[in-house]
Each structure stands twice: as structure tokens, then as C-alpha cells.
Amino acid sequence: xxxxxxxxxxxxxxxxxxxxxxxxxxxxxxxxxxxxxxxxxxxxxxxxxxxxxxxxxxxxxxxxxxxxxxxxxxxxxxxxxxxxxxxxxxxxxxxxxxxxxxxxxxxxxxxxxxxxxxxxxxxxxxxxxxxxxxxxxxxxxxxxxxxxxxxxxxxxxxxxxxxxxxxxxxxxxxxxxxxxxxxxxxxxxxxxxxxxxxxxxxxxxxxxxxxxxxxxxxxxxxxxxxxxxxxxxxxxxxxxxxxxxxxxxxxxxxxxxxxxxxxxxxxxxxxxxxxxxxxxxxxxxxxxxxxxxxxxxxxxxxxxxxxxxxxxxxxxxxxxxxxxxxxxxxxxxxxxxxxxxxxxxxxxxxxxxxxxxxxxxxxxxxxxxxxxxxxxxxxxxxxxxx
Amino acid sequence: xxxxxxxxxxxxxxxxxxxxxxxxxxxxxxxxxxxxxxxxxxxxxxxxxxxxxxxxxxxxxxxxxxxxxxxxxxxxxxxxxxxxxxxxxxxxxxxxxxxxxxxxxxxxxxxxxxxxxxxxxxxxxxxxxxxxxxxxxxxxxxxxxxxxxxxxxxxxxxxxxxxxxxxxxxxxxxxxxxxxxxxxxxxxxxxxxxxxxxxxxxxxxxxxxxxxxxxxxxxxxxxxxxxxxxxxxxxxxxxxxxxxxxxxxxxxxxxxxxxxxxxxxxxxxxxxxxxxxxxxxxxxxxxxxxxxxxxxxxxxxxxxxxxxxxxxxxxxxxxxxxxxxxxxxxxxxxxxxxxxxxxxxxxxxxxxxxxxxxxxxxxxxxxxxxxxxxxxxxxxxxxxxx
Numbered sequence: 001x002x003x004x005x006x007x008x009x010x011x012x013x014x015x016x017x018x019x020x021x022x023x024x025x026x027x028x029x030x031x032x033x034x035x036x037x038x039x040x041x042x043x044x045x046x047x048x049x050x051x052x053x054x055x056x057x058x059x060x061x062x063x064x065x066x067x068x069x070x071x072x073x074x075x076x077x078x079x080x081x082x083x084x085x086x087x088x089x090x091x092x093x094x095x096x097x098x099x100x101x102x103x104x105x106x107x108x109x110x111x112x113x114x115x116x117x118x119x120x121x122x123x124x125x126x127x128x129x130x131x132x133x134x135x136x137x138x139x140x141x142x143x144x145x146x147x148x149x150x151x152x153x154x155x156x157x158x159x160x161x162x163x164x165x166x167x168x169x170x171x172x173x174x175x176x177x178x179x180x181x182x183x184x185x186x187x188x189x190x191x192x193x194x195x196x197x198x199x200x201x202x203x204x205x206x207x208x209x210x211x212x213x214x215x216x217x218x219x220x221x222x223x224x225x226x227x228x229x230x231x232x233x234x235x236x237x238x239x240x241x242x243x244x245x246x247x248x249x250x251x252x253x254x255x256x257x258x259x260x261x262x263x264x265x266x267x268x269x270x271x272x273x274x275x276x277x278x279x280x281x282x283x284x285x286x287x288x289x290x291x292x293x294x295x296x297x298x299x300x301x302x303x304x305x306x307x308x309x310x311x312x313x314x315x316x317x318x319x320x321x322x323x324x325x326x327x328x329x330x331x332x333x334x335x336x337x338x339x340x341x342x343x344x345x346x347x348x349x350x351x352x353x354x355x356x357x358x359x360x361x362x363x364x365x366x367x368x369x370x371x372x373x374x375x376x377x378x379x380x381x382x383x384x385x386x
Numbered sequence: 387x388x389x390x391x392x393x394x395x396x397x398x399x400x401x402x403x404x405x406x407x408x409x410x411x412x413x414x415x416x417x418x419x420x421x422x423x424x425x426x427x428x429x430x431x432x433x434x435x436x437x438x439x440x441x442x443x444x445x446x447x448x449x450x451x452x453x454x455x456x457x458x459x460x461x462x463x464x465x466x467x468x469x470x471x472x473x474x475x476x477x478x479x480x481x482x483x484x485x486x487x488x489x490x491x492x493x494x495x496x497x498x499x500x501x502x503x504x505x506x507x508x509x510x511x512x513x514x515x516x517x518x519x520x521x522x523x524x525x526x527x528x529x530x531x532x533x534x535x536x537x538x539x540x541x542x543x544x545x546x547x548x549x550x551x552x553x554x555x556x557x558x559x560x561x562x563x564x565x566x567x568x569x570x571x572x573x574x575x576x577x578x579x580x581x582x583x584x585x586x587x588x589x590x591x592x593x594x595x596x597x598x599x600x601x602x603x604x605x606x607x608x609x610x611x612x613x614x615x616x617x618x619x620x621x622x623x624x625x626x627x628x629x630x631x632x633x634x635x636x637x638x639x640x641x642x643x644x645x646x647x648x649x650x651x652x653x654x655x656x657x658x659x660x661x662x663x664x665x666x667x668x669x670x671x672x673x674x675x676x677x678x679x680x681x682x683x684x685x686x687x688x689x690x691x692x693x694x695x696x697x698x699x700x701x702x703x704x705x706x707x708x709x710x711x712x713x714x715x716x717x718x719x720x721x722x723x724x725x726x727x728x729x730x731x732x733x734x735x736x737x738x739x740x741x742x743x744x745x746x747x748x749x750x751x752x753x754x755x756x757x758x759x760x761x762x763x764x765x766x767x768x769x770x771x772x
Contacts, residue, residue, distance in 0.1 A: 040718055040725040046709065068692070068717045076695060076713060084709045306454070309462060323432065323470045327462060331454045332426055338724055339426040 004195035004222045006254045014273040017363035022088040022140035023193035027055040030270045032356045033278040038063045039083040043341040053353050056088040058278045062097035070136040078138030078190030091139035093130040099148035127171035135179050138190025144172035146199040151231040158203035165201045166215040195222035213248040224249045225256040243272030282352045286344035289333045292351040305330045318350035390581035390608045392640045400659040403749035408474040408526035409579035413441040416656045418742045419664040424449045425469040429727040439739050442474040444664045448483035456522040464524030464576030477525035479516040485534035513557035521565050524576025530558035532585040537617040544589035551587045552601040581608035599634040609640040616646040629658030668738045672730035675719045678737040691716045704736035
């Protein structure tokens with residue numbers, strides 16, 4: 001029996017309140033996973049991430065594979081020990097970053113041949129290799145390697161890509177089964193309780209999504225992700241595909257929408273049955289001075305905040321809002337102080353994680369629809385540039 | 387009666403254990419002041435600075451005057467309120483930065499005419515203006531404007547510069563007296579209990595130093611600084627001048643060696659009667675991967691640390707050393723993660739502040755000389771590049 005176990009606690013419409021157990025602890029769902037690309041959530045410390053209430057973070061296989069290397073990390077006892085983070089970690093497969101390399105990669109049935117953005121060295125990322133690397137990293141949840149479709153895509157391209165992703169998912173699963181039962185030469189399994197999620201593709205074509213979902217579920221994974229969304233399509237289409245796909249996935253497994261999104265996206269996709277999210281938006285926007293608040297988005301560079309003694313968000317109880325004014329945060333940002341990145345990151349992550357807490361409470365109390373309407377109304381009050 | 391009050395608790399040789407009271411709290415001496423140039427100690431949060439045990443930080447008048455401006459800060463209630471730091475703050479006069487502008491400043495008896503490094507705007511920094519700006523900032527300790535001598539300097543240049551600094555000190559003191567007794571048009575006094583320190587100059591010529599000390603003490607300040615050292619002179623000369631100058635200063639006032647230095651410098655100058663220090667070295671070196679440890683200096687970039695699971699310093703109890711390995715810190719540094727700057731800054735400041743605690747204990751127990759010998763022996767074990 002694997003340590004990974006998902007328990008559905010309650011539902012409110014399509015929204016689901018649950019939790020999953022991993023070798024490094026339990027995660028309440030719906031969950032947001034801060035992105036710790038290279039083994040750190042940018043600009044802040046692990047203790048900050050913990051204090052914010054994050055129960056799981058995401059690590060990027062592509063970056064960690066290239067630097068410092070999965071073998072070095074395995075020799076250190078795996079990613080948790082190496083980075084000193086003892087709570088759950090999910091790793092992606094590395095595929096998304098490799099596909100983003102555009103002219104520096106060649107895709108074949110075997111896998112993705114790519115050139116490192118760091119030193120130009122060539123590497124072949126196959127479903128087996130992505131599984132091996134993640135086994136060495138020892139994350140609590142590994143992702144299968146999938147083909148990331150460019151947007152927009154023709155139906156033909158989406159279908160070909162989707163069926164290849166299913167074949168890669170099958171190879172990823174077989175590789176993990178092998179790693180679980182017997183040592184594969186040269187591969188250290190840093191976390192024997194590692195779970196593996198399959199990924200549904202198919203672009204914006206719902207019949208392809210259905211086919212992908214059925215085939216991926218037929219292989220059998222501890223959880224299922226919805227990939228290839230949040231790549232530039234209109235939000236309504238994203239919501240529709242996420243919702244229709246979530247509905248087709250097994251009730252007893254967590255559903256993870258990869259790479260989304262705005263706070264509104266999170267609320268809308270929870271409403272359609274999604275349990276897990278990750279996104280660089282709160283952390284990246286923070287470093288660029290874009291702050292999320294209960295009244296909408298705010299650009300701290302704006303001159304209107306130069307003498308504003310109020311907190312970023314009067315509704316927020318984070319360290320930044322308890323101790324600092326918009327005037328000070330604007331000053332630090334304009335002065336190029338690293339501390340601005342830290343304070344803004346604390347706030348934006350707090351906003352995201354607090355939104356997830358409120359979502360979970362609302363589902364448990366079966367008041368999710370009221371929460372959702374209120375949240376969307378207040379979030380739309382400020383435009384992105386205010 | 388002013389809130390500023392220095393109390394000498396005990397001595398051990400020339401080393402002094404004391405404390406001074408300010409409107410924002412008490413500071414134990416000998417003290418090290420982390421530098422918060424633009425209203426933040428670079429890369430970390432105020433709560434980190436507090437947890438490290440820093441009782442006072444330094445703010446740079448030049449930077450705060452140019453951005454966001456002393457008048458804006460005064461409208462926010464002063465620097466403490468603006469930056470959300472409720473403990474003591476010392477501000478420099480801005481002179482050091484202005485003199486560092488080299489070709490972009492012209493010095494006259496009136497003051498220093500300079501061009502902003504930010505936008506090229508011209509400003510005149512006089513003793514009166516430096517006093518006014520610091521009154522608006524409302525620091526707990528303000529410094530007089532002094533002329534910063536280039537190193538090396540002829541005796542003639544040193545003498546001329548020193549006597550001008552004395553005249554400027556007199557003007558600074560008179561301006562503060564005026565600010566204290568009656569409102570000067572357009573100057574908000576953000577902190578009525580602000581103290582002011584004079585600065586002893588005179589280069590490496592001890593008779594000029596003596597003359598400067600006597601003249602500055604004759605004006606009368608709440609404390610005295612030793613300026614113009616740690617500018618490139620051999621350490622032995624720095625120690626000698628600091629010691630001889632400290633000895634000439636009143637026993638009942640704190641003595642502040644400006645801009646020094648290495649941990650060894652701190653220990654050596656405490657041994658010669660200095661009570662206060664500030665330096666960017668621990669924070670700047672941290673961001674450059676240079677770490678101070680009980681075994682000497684360490685360069686985290688070094689390949690030898692790639693698989694080193696030990697802490698930066700086995701003797702250190704800081705957050706970084708409790709949670710992270712040299713291997714992880716090397717990885718974060720090479721990956722360019724901002725978190726590396728934060729973790730390294732926490733460690734270096736912890737090393738400095740912990741050294742000051744050990745110094746204070748040793749003086750109180752009259753074991754300072756043993757401490758000093760042991761400290762210097764272990765600190766010399768690693769070269770700066772190991």
C-alpha cells in the first residue's frame with residue numbers, strides 16, 4: 001500500500017474539499033502550490049513559506065536536472081534533504097521547460113532532444129529519463145512526461161500530440177513500476193512512496209480531452225493533471241475545458257490544473273472540480289511590483305501610492321500588511337531593494353494561500369457559491385494597472 | 387534632559403561594556419549597527435534583523451534625501467514610522483557618499499555642491515542642511531557633516547580638512563540647538579530626543595587627531611565618532627589611530643568608529659576603547675557569497691562545497707546554519723536565487739552580532755583578552771578565498 005492517499009471530505013456543487021497524504025505529510029485540497037523552481041521559492045525563506053501555510057511546493061525538474069543535477073541531489077538524500085524542506089513536494093517532468101526552448105529542441109517519439117540554456121550541452125529527455133530524474137529527486141508527486149502543444153493548434157496536431165502523450169504516459173508508468181519493484185541500474189529512488197500523476201492533453205477539443213482522460217485513467221495513476229491550458233486561450237474556454245475534463249476524471253483521485261492562474265481562475269476552476277493548482281504568477285508578479293488584494297490588482301510603482309500610509313490590502317493579515325505601508329513598499333521597489341521582492345512575495349503568496357483557505361472553508365460550509373460571487377465582484381473592482 | 391544617555395557598566399583594560407538609551411530604546415555596547423542604506427537592511431526583513439538581536443540600524447542620509455526625500459519621510463512621521471522599524475536608528479550626514487561622487491561634487495567652506503547619482507540634479511549639502519535633513523528623518527543619533535579626506539593625504543591637506551570639519555561641526559551643533567529650541571521654518575523635527583555625534587578627523591597624523599578631538603569635545607556632543615579610517619590604510623595604523631583617539635575622548639560618551647570593518651577589526655578596536663561600529667561588509671559580502679565563520683572566511687562559490695552537507699559554520703546557531711547545508715547554499719548562489727542573498731545575509735549578520743555579544747560578555751567577565759586571542763587565532767585559520 002502506497003503512502004499516497006486521497007480522501008474526499010465534502011462537496012458543494014462540483015467543488016471538492018479533501019486532502020491527500022504523502023510521505024512528507026498531508027495536504028488540504030483545494031491546494032495552491034508555490035513554485036520553488038530551483039529549490040527555493042524565489043525571494044523568501046522556507047520558514048516564510050511554512051508560516052504562510054503552504055503545505056506543498058513545486059520543484060522544476062528541468063532546472064534541478066541541469067543544476068545542481070539529480071545525481072548530486074540523490075547523493076544528498078533527495079530534494080527534501082538537500083533543500084531542507086520537510087513537507088510535500090511535487091515535481092513537474094521537465095517537459096514544459098524543454099518545449100519552451102523552441103529552436104533548441106527536437107521532438108521525436110523517443111523523447112525531446114534539447115540544448116541546455118545554461119551551457120548549450122545536449123540532453124535527451126525521454127519518459128523514462130523524466131521518471132528516473134524525479135525518482136532521484138524523490139518528490140512526493142512526480143509527473144509523467146507529456147508533449148506540450150503550442151497554442152493555437154489544429155485538431156490534427158492536437159490529436160497527434162495527445163496520442164503521443166498517452167504513449168509517453170504509459171512508458172512513464174512502466175518505468176516507475178520497474179523502479180518500484182527492483183533497482184534500475186544507476187537510479188537511486190530517494191522516496192519509495194513517490195506518487196505519479198498522469199496528464200490529460202487534447203488542446204481545446206473536448207472529444208480529444210475525453211479520449212485522453214479515458215486512456216490516461218486506463219493506465220492508472222495516483223492523480224490526474226489537466227495540462228496544456230493557461231497558455232493563451234480565452235479564460236472561458238479554459239474554464240470550460242477544465243470543467244468538462246475534471247468531470248470525466250475519477251472522483252477518488254486528485255485533479256491538478258497545471259500552471260493556472262489568476263485568483264479568479266483558481267476560484268472558477270475549483271467551482272468546476274479542480275483540487276490542485278500551481279503558478280508563478282503570485283511570486284513573479286510580486287517581484288515586478290504587481291500585488292493581489294481583496295480589491296483587485298495594484299501596481300506598487302504607481303505615483304498615487306507615494307504617500308499612502310495604508311497597507312497593501314486592508315483585509316490582509318500577512319507580515320507585509322501588518323508592518324508596512326504602500327508608501328514604504330513603493331520606495332523599496334523603486335530603490336531596487338531585494339527586500340521589496342521578499343515583502344511583495346510574502347503578500348502575494350499570502351493572498352493566494354488565504355484564498356485557498358477561504359475556498360476550503362466555503363466548500364465545507366456549503367457556501368462556496370456565495371463566496372465565489374463575492375470574491376469575483378470585489379476582485380474586479382481594480383483594474384490591473386491601478 | 388535629553389533622552390540620550392550613555393552608561394559605562396564595566397571595563398577590561400581599554401575595552402568598555404556599557405549601554406546608551408535613546409527615544410526608541412536601549413543599545414548595549416560595544417554595538418554593531420547593520421546598514422539599512424535606503425530604509426531596509428538589504429535582502430532581509432526587519433523581523434530578521436530583530437531576531438538576529440540587532441538593537442540599532444544605520445540609515446544613509448544621502449540616499450534617503452534623494453529618494454524618497456526627507457520631506458516625504460517627515461510627512462510620514464519620520465524614518466521609524468515610514469520604514470516600520472521601532473528600535474534605534476543612527477543616520478550618517480550624507481557627507482561620505484557625497485565625497486565619494488568624486489568628479490560630481492565641489493567642496494567649499496559653505497558645504498558640498500553635488501550632483502545626484504540618480505537624476506543628475508544639483509544639491510548643496512551644508513552642515514545646516516545635513517542637520518535639517520536628519521531632523522526630518524528623526525533618527526535617534528544624527529551625525530555632523532564632516533569633510534572626508536582622501537587617502538593617502540599630506541599633512542597639510544589633513545590639517546586643512548580637519549579644521550574645516552571642526553568649523554562644520556560647530557555649525558551643525560548650532561543648527562541642532564536652533565532646531566531644538568524653536569521651529570526653523572520648514573523643518574519638521576520628527577524626533578525631539580535626537581542626539582548628535584561629532585566626528586574626529588585628522589587622517590593618520592595623531593597630533594591632528596588630538597587637536598580635532600579636543601576641539602570637537604569642546605563643542606560638546608552626546609557622542610563622538612572617529613571618521614576617516616578604514617579607507618585603505620594599513621590595519622596597524624588604523625588600530626593605532628583609533629586607539630589613541632579613543633583614549634583622548636571623554637569616558638562618559640560613546641565612541642563610534644565609522645565604517646569598520648572585519649570581525650578582527652571590531653575585536654581589535656574594542657580592545658582600544660571603541661563602543662560602536664557600522665559596516666556594509668557583512669551584508670555586501672553575503673550577497674557576494676563571502677561568508678564569515680568561526681574558522682575564518684569562506685567563499686561559497688568554491689567547488690569544494692558542492693557536496694558538503696555541513697552548515698556554513700558548525701559553531702553558529704543562525705537560521706541558515708540550523709536549516710541549510712553548504713551544498714544547498716552554493717547551489718542557490720550559483721543559480722542566482724535571491725534567497726541566497728537572504729540566507730547569506732542572515733548568517734553574516736548573525737556572525738557579527740554574535741561576536742559583539744561575546745565581546746560584551748567577555749568584558750563583563752573581565753576575560754576579554756583571552757577571548758580576543760582565541761578569536762583572532764581561529765579567525766585566521768581560513769584564508770579569504772577558501
